[in-house]
Amino acid sequence: xxxxIIGIIKYLKYSPVNRNSFTPSPTEIIEKxxxxxxxxxxxxxxxxxxxxxxxxxxxxxRTFPKNKAIICYMEGMVDTEALELNVLKPLMGQDxxxxxxxxxxxxxxxxxxxxVITSLNTFxxxxxxxxxxxxxxGYGIIIIDGSPSAIAISVSHWETRGINEPSSETVVRGPRExxxxxxxTNITMIRRKVKSPKLKFEYITRGSYSxxxxxxxxIEGIANPKIIEELKSRIEKxxxxxxxxxxxxxxxxxxxxxxxxxxxxxxxxxxxxVGKIFEGRIAVLCDGTPFVLTVPHLLVEYLQTSEDYYIxxxxxxxxxxxxxxxxxxxxxxxxxxVGVQTFHHEVIPFKLFLSIMSAREPIxxxxxxxALLMIVIFKLINEAGIRMPKVVGQAIxxxxxxVLGQAVVEAGIASPLMIIVVALTAITSFVVPGLQNSIFLIxxxxxxxxxxxxxxxxxxxLIIVFIYMCNLRSFGxxxxxxxxxxxxxxLEDTIIRGPLWTLLIKKR
Amino acid sequence: xxxxxxxxxxxxxxxxxxxxxNRREVNDLVVALALGIDITEDEELQVTVQAVVPRKLGLExxxxxxxxxxxxxxxxxxxxxxxxxxxxxxxxxxxxxxxxVFGESxxxxxxxxxxxxxxxxxxxxxQANIVVTKDISAKxxxxxxxxxxxxxxxxxxxxxxxxxxxxxxxxxxxxxxxEEYNTPGKQLVMGIIxxxxxxxxxxxxxxxxQGSAVFSGEHLIGFLNPYQxxxxxxxxxxxxxxxxxxxxxxxPKKLVSLETxxxxxxxxxxxxxxxxxxxxxxxxxxxxxxxxxxxxKTEAKDIRFLEQEKEKLITHEVTEIFHIAQNQFGIDFFxxxxxxxxxxxxxxxxxxxxxxxxxxxSPFEIEVEAKIRGTxxxxxxxxSE
Numbered sequence: 049x050x051x052x053i054i055g056i057i058k059y060l061k062y063s064p065v066n067r068n069s070f071t072p073s074p075t076e077i078i079e080k081x082x083x084x085x086x087x088x089x090x091x092x093x094x095x096x097x098x099x100x101x102x103x104x105x106x107x108x109x110r111t112f113p114k115n116k117a118i119i120c121y122m123e124g125m126v127d128t129e130a131l132e133l134n135v136l137k138p139l140m141g142q143d144x145x146x147x148x149x150x151x152x153x154x155x156x157x158x159x160x161x162x163x164v165i166t167s168l169n170t171f172x173x174x175x176x177x178x179x180x181x182x183x184x185x186g187y188g189i190i191i192i193d194g195s196p197s198a199i200a201i202s203v204s205h206w207e208t209r210g211i212n213e214p215s216s217e218t219v220v221r222g223p224r225e226x227x228x229x230x231x232x233t234n235i236t237m238i239r240r241k242v243k244s245p246k247l248k249f250e251y252i253t254r255g256s257y258s259x260x261x262x263x264x265x266x267i268e269g270i271a272n273p274k275i276i277e278e279l280k281s282r283i284e285k286x287x288x289x290x291x292x293x294x295x296x297x298x299x300x301x302x303x304x305x306x307x308x309x310x311x312x313x314x315x316x317x318x319x320x321x322v323g324k325i326f327e328g329r330i331a332v333l334c335d336g337t338p339f340v341l342t343v344p345h346l347l348v349e350y351l352q353t354s355e356d357y358y359i360x361x362x363x364x365x366x367x368x369x370x371x372x373x374x375x376x377x378x379x380x381x382x383x384x385x386v387g388v389q390t391f392h393h394e395v396i397p398f399k400l401f402l403s404i405m406s407a408r409e410p411i412x413x414x415x416x417x418x419a420l421l422m423i424v425i426f427k428l429i430n431e432a433g434i435r436m437p438k439v440v441g442q443a444i445x446x447x448x449x450x451v452l453g454q455a456v457v458e459a460g461i462a463s464p465l466m467i468i469v470v471a472l473t474a475i476t477s478f479v480v481p482g483l484q485n486s487i488f489l490i491x492x493x494x495x496x497x498x499x500x501x502x503x504x505x506x507x508x509x510l511i512i513v514f515i516y517m518c519n520l521r522s523f524g525x526x527x528x529x530x531x532x533x534x535x536x537x538x539l540e541d542t543i544i545r546g547p548l549w550t551l552l553i554k555k556r
Numbered sequence: 557x558x559x560x561x562x563x564x565x566x567x568x569x570x571x572x573x574x575x576x577x578n579r580r581e582v583n584d585l586v587v588a589l590a591l592g593i594d595i596t597e598d599e600e601l602q603v604t605v606q607a608v609v610p611r612k613l614g615l616e617x618x619x620x621x622x623x624x625x626x627x628x629x630x631x632x633x634x635x636x637x638x639x640x641x642x643x644x645x646x647x648x649x650x651x652x653x654x655x656x657v658f659g660e661s662x663x664x665x666x667x668x669x670x671x672x673x674x675x676x677x678x679x680x681x682x683q684a685n686i687v688v689t690k691d692i693s694a695k696x697x698x699x700x701x702x703x704x705x706x707x708x709x710x711x712x713x714x715x716x717x718x719x720x721x722x723x724x725x726x727x728x729x730x731x732x733x734x735e736e737y738n739t740p741g742k743q744l745v746m747g748i749i750x751x752x753x754x755x756x757x758x759x760x761x762x763x764x765x766q767g768s769a770v771f772s773g774e775h776l777i778g779f780l781n782p783y784q785x786x787x788x789x790x791x792x793x794x795x796x797x798x799x800x801x802x803x804x805x806x807x808p809k810k811l812v813s814l815e816t817x818x819x820x821x822x823x824x825x826x827x828x829x830x831x832x833x834x835x836x837x838x839x840x841x842x843x844x845x846x847x848x849x850x851x852x853k854t855e856a857k858d859i860r861f862l863e864q865e866k867e868k869l870i871t872h873e874v875t876e877i878f879h880i881a882q883n884q885f886g887i888d889f890f891x892x893x894x895x896x897x898x899x900x901x902x903x904x905x906x907x908x909x910x911x912x913x914x915x916x917x918s919p920f921e922i923e924v925e926a927k928i929r930g931t932x933x934x935x936x937x938x939x940s941e
Contacts, residue, residue, distance in 0.1 A: 054557070390579050394651045394681070401587075401652055402707075406613035408582045415581060502579075 079176040085116050085193035088176070092120065095180060102183070107136065109192070110143045111164070112156055116193040125186035127205030134167040135188060135201055157195045169202035184259070208233060214316035214338065216481070219355045226316045231261050231335035237318040238265060238331075246270075247325075249333075252283055254297070258290035262297065263333040265321070270328045275523050279330055279343060294334040294341050301332075301343070303521050308486035311522035313345035320354045344522035346529050348542045350480050351375070356545050364545040372543055374479035377472060379487055382419045383494035383506050385469045389415040391502030407463040416499035418462050422470040423495075425452055427488070430474070583610070585649040586641075589623060590709035592694025593633065593670055594659035600629045601662070601669070603636040604695040605648055606709050613706065622706045625698050633673045651679045655709045655716075656686045656730060657749070659694035663769065663776035675734055682731040685713050688769040690750040690779060692757070697749065702760040711760040716747060723789050723798035724766040724782035741893020741904070741911060744771035745788060748779060772887050780880070787877030790870060791836050791890050793821035799845060802865035805858065810849035814866055814928065816842040825895045827903065832914060834878075834892050837923040838870060843930040852936035859928050866926035874922050881915075888915040 082088045089104060096102040104120045117139075121131065139160070161170050173179055174197050179189050186204025211233070214226030227234045235249055250264040262283065266276060282301040291297060298312045299305060313329075315321060316338050321331045324342045332341040351371045356364040388396055389404070396404060411418060429448040436444055456462045473491070477484050490513055497505030520527035530538035540546035592604040604627045612622035626643045630636030640648050656674070658667060674680050689697050702708035719725040726747040736744055745768050751757045752764045766782040780788060789795045797816055804810040818841040826833045844854075844862070852858075881889060893911045897904040907914055 389582050393580075393582065393585070393649065394679075398652055398654065401582075402608065402610075402613055405582055405587065405608065405610040409610040409613075411583065 081174065081176055081179070081191070081196060081198060083194055083196065085118065085191055088191055089118060091176060092179070095176075107140060109139050109160070110141065111139075111160075112192075115156060115195070117190060119188060119190050120183065121188045121203075122183055122186065125184075125206060126188055126203045130167065130203045130205070131188050131201070135165055135190070135203075138164050138166055139190075155195055155197070156192055157190075157197050157199050160190070160192075161199050165199065165201060167201045167203065171200055172197040173200050181259070211237070217315065217317055217320070217354075219353070219358075221358045222355050223317070223319045225318060227318060227333075227338035227340060229336050229338060231263060231333055234318075234333050234338070234340070235263060235265075238321060238333075241318060241322045242267070242325075250280070252280070254283065254286050254288070255291040256287070256289050258292065260291035261335040262291070265325060265331040265333060266329075267325050270326065271330050272328060275344065276330055278523055279332070283332070291334065291336075293337045294332065294339045297332060297334060298341055301341075303523065307520060308489050309347070309517065309520060309527065310482070310486070311343075311345055311520065311527065313342040313349055313482075314339045315342065316340070317354060323354060323357065344525040346522060346525065347517065347527055348530055350482050351542065352545075357548065361545050361547045365543075368543050368545055371479050374476035375483070375487070378476035378480070379490050380494060380506060380510075381469055381473050381476075382423060382491060383498035383509075384503075385466070386415050386419050386495060387498035387502045387506055390499060404463075404465060407465050410460040411463055413461070414499075415466070416495070418466050419470070419495060422456070422462055422466055423473070423491075425456075426470055426474050580647075580649075584646050586644045586646045588648050588650045588653050589707055590655040590657065590698050590712070591650065591653055592657040592659060592698045593662050594693045594695055595662045595665050596629060599665075600631055601633055601636050602627060602629045602659075602695060603633065603640065604698045605637075605640055605644075606698045606707075607644065607648070608707065621701050621708055623708060625695075627695055633670050634677075649679070650677075651681060653681045653684045654713050656684050657694040657697055658686070658688045658746075659697075660689050660691070660776065661693065663688050663771070666774040667771075668774040671734070671737060674730060680730065682729065682734075684730050685716050686728055686730050686733050686746065687712075687716060687749050687765070688746045688776065690748045690767075690769070692749075692751050696756070697763075700757055700760055700763065705760075708760055712749065712763070712765075715760070715763070715765045716749075719747070719765060720796045721798070723786045723795045725785060726768045726789065726794070739891065739894055741888065741895075741897050741908070742891035743773070743887045743889040745769070745780070745889050746771070770885055770887070770889055772885070777887075778885060780877075783873060784877055784880060787873035788889070790819070790821060790838055790874050791823065791877065793819065793823075793838075795819045800842070800866055800869055802862060802869055804847070804849045804851070805861045805865075806851060807849055810847065812847040812849075812862060812865075813845040814842050814862065815845040816840055817929070818842075823890065823892065823895060825892055825899060827900060832892075832896065832918045834890075834915075834918050834920040835923070836874060836920070838874070838925070840866065840870065840924070840926040841929050842866070842927070844928060844932055846932075847937060850937050850939040850941070854931045854935045859931075863926045863928055866928075867924045870924045870926065871922050874924075878920050878922075883916075886916050887912050892918075 101123045102120060103123050104118050106116065106118045109115065109117050157172055161172055173182060179198055182200045183189055188201040188203050190199040208230040209228045211225045211228055213224040225237065227237065239247065246268045248266055248268050252262045252264065253259050254262055264279060279301065283297065286300045288296065294314065301312060303311045321340050321342065325331055329342045329344065351368050356367060393401065429444060433441060433444050453467055457464050457467060477487060494506050494509045497509045517528055518532055526533060530542050541551055587608045588605045589608055590606040594602040596602050604625055606623050606625050609622045609624055626640050628636050628639045628643060630639050637648060700708055702711040705711040716727050719727050726745055728747055736742060747765065748767050748769045749763055749765050752762045757763055768780045768785045769776050770778045770780060786798065800814045800816060801811050802814060804812055820839040822837045824835040826835060881887065888911065892915060
């Protein structure tokens with residue numbers, strides 16, 4: 049029994065730092081290209097058996113009429129027009145012999161790649177494995193009989209979603225563009241904001257099947273090289289079949305995977321990413337998702353929005369304080385209400401006490417059960433509202449507002465004051481959307497403690513939570529940094545947003 | 557492992573060692589609004605509680621008051637309160653008590669047996685108004701209904717608090733009472749509540765909250781009328797606002813009302829030639845509130861005249877209360893003894909046993925400075941001539 053518990057505790061101590069490193073499976077054999085085009089073609093058809101997407105088209109090169117050639121690509125992944133215009137036309141259109149330079153030791157493929165094909169990104173590949181990889185990435189591949197290498201031409205082209213305003217982070221003032229699912233577009237969006245060679249993108253591919261491209265983005269000289277190294281080593285240790293969203297990466301690189309507070313930030317907006325990398329953070333872009341990760345991620349970032357820096361600082365400070373207030377309300381309000389109702393009747397002003405009394409009078413259940421019921425109901429409505437198709441969403445809000453809100457009061461199951469408390473809790477929880485899920489758990493913990501021992505329990509619960517948060521780290525940086533450990537300089541951009549000139553000068 | 561065990565211990569201790577664990581929902585309480593104490597002929601305490609009926613609070617247009625009174629008798633205060641729950645449907649909760657009433661009978665008998673429980677019990681609200689009845693028992697008082705308020709006790713508390721604007725009664729909370737009761741060299745003076753006419757009152761509007769009750773030790777020994785009460789409040793400096801009525805300088809039948817907006821008083825004692833001299837200096841500021849005559853009273857000399865009249869009136873009121881204290885009651889309810897104790901601690905040790913005798917024979921000095929700061933919105937009054 050005890051051994052089992054110890055086993056669970058050890059399991060809970062999992063951390064990306066002490067994770068076993070990933071070694072590629074030795075079964076992968078590098079397969080050289082055959083000189084004989086027929087056998088190469090057969091091999092390709094074997095690999096892509098039951099996949100009709102591979103297009104193989106034999107053709108003749110006007111300059112070297114004796115050598116048989118094939119061009120192959122995956123259907124839908126390439127820009128066929130570019131392939132015709134820049135590759136097939138120069139190859140099949142005219143005899144290029146008179147224009148060719150001195151024939152030395154160069155092979156046919158080198159000559160063609162260097163002197164005939166006008167496509168920009170053209171290079172030679174040596175092995176069949178590379179051919180397959182590049183085919184799947186949307187390259188056009190030309191294989192020529194008697195040549196040890198194939199020509200790969202980058203003509204990949206597919207439909208992507210346009211650049212829209214992200215729905216999860218809307219701003220009144222500030223850029224409205226958001227990332228889309230294409231990593232190349234996303235990188236472009238960041239690069240356009242930072243026109244400096246110090247901006248670095250390092251590519252890593254993860255996922256043994258999905259081969260998802262990741263880009264680690266940072267500014268050299270600002271970002272801490274140790275954190276970059278740590279991040280890279282953590283990402284390299286990931287060994288999974290597919291990476292469909294940056295959430296996969298997030299879960300693997302999080303310092304405390306069992307902790308409810310996320311130690312990795314996500315954003316959909318390029319200006320946010322650029323702001324963060326200027327603060328020395330590192331971003332991880334992942335192909336196939338508009339959500340970009342930023343590390344290290346601290347608690348204070350939930351209080352900050354990009355808009356804070358675009359409006360005048362006193363107003364931004366007011367907004368920050370509002371958010372902090374919302375954070376406090378959404379965590380503690382139900383617990384305080386239940387604590388007051390069951391233990392601390394004295395702290396309620398007399399007039400309010402009378403109205404609470406008359407409201408509570410017909411309620412048959414305890415205020416804890418009442419609070420629990422309303423919170424669960426709200427969570428259900430919330431979840432249903434997100435998952436429902438937009439057309440039916442209207443029905444959910446009607447059911448939620450009228451049926452549950454009003455009827456619960458009329459049926460005498462919950463008091464109107466409890467509805468106000470739960471509604472306020474719900475509204476304020478949307479003010480700090482990133483923390484919603486962790487707050488939900490803390491709120492619940494405090495509610496239970498408050499119903500057992502009142503305010504004493506709330507204080508106890510909050511102390512536990514704070515001790516826990518003080519112990520959290522995000523890539524070695526304390527989670528509560530600039531509050532604890534306190535740094536007076538950094539405090540200027542926490543609850544108050546100091547004037548921009550003081551913040552920007554400091555960054556130098 | 558050790559850490560996990562420690563954590564478990566901490567949690568267990570935190571949950572279990574929390575002192576009194578008293579979990580009650582709001583709807584499991586009978587909320588006492590007012591508490592009245594009388595003494596029966598068998599020398600038993602009779603406790604009356606006015607409690608809220610929450611069912612009647614929420615409903616629109618309910619007839620009558622949303623309260624109910626319960627009465628129980630017992631040898632001690634605490635037992636009587638506990639016994640109340642055999643009458644009420646839930647346990648009586650006194651954490652929100654608004655008004656505590658000492659019946660005249662219990663005040664005559666002595667309040668010592670009540671004070672300790674009120675001080676010792678953690679639930680007793682220290683900010684509850686406290687008052688003594690005259691010509692009416694506490695039980696009868698709490699059974700009176702209110703027309704204006706749903707809760708009669710609130711109506712009574714409001715009338716007591718409104719005395720701040722006239723200064724005819726002493727508005728006191730439990731905390732003041734405990735503090736004053738414990739002060740050596742000072743006797744207790746409490747506000748009183750009485751009936752307006754000779755017949756038994758039915759509604760709060762038939763009650764009068766003017767005047768005060770004087771205690772010697774724990775016993776009620778007499779009452780002060782409203783103007784005497786005001787004289788007392790002048791001395792101890794517990795006046796907020798009041799109206800002073802003085803005669804006109806040219807036509808004494810026409811009266812001028814002067815509104816006091818700020819008062820300040822300082823009590824002091826001094827030993828001169830082996831004799832203790834009681835000193836009071838009062839500073840007062842106010843406006844002209846209204847006058848019955850038609851003569852412009854805003855000339856500097858007229859203002860000065862009114863100020864002098866005011867000073868005369870205040871001096872008169874204060875002198876009178878000193879006479880009452882020294883000659884009628886023969887006790888020091890101002891707290892000069894406390895000042896002697898603070899200023900001449902050694903002397904106090906010698907004289908504290910017979911302080912009341914010394915107080916009665918001590919001369920007093922009164923110094924009054926009254927000012928008129930404003931004349932209202934007009935200068936000369938309107939007239940038909």
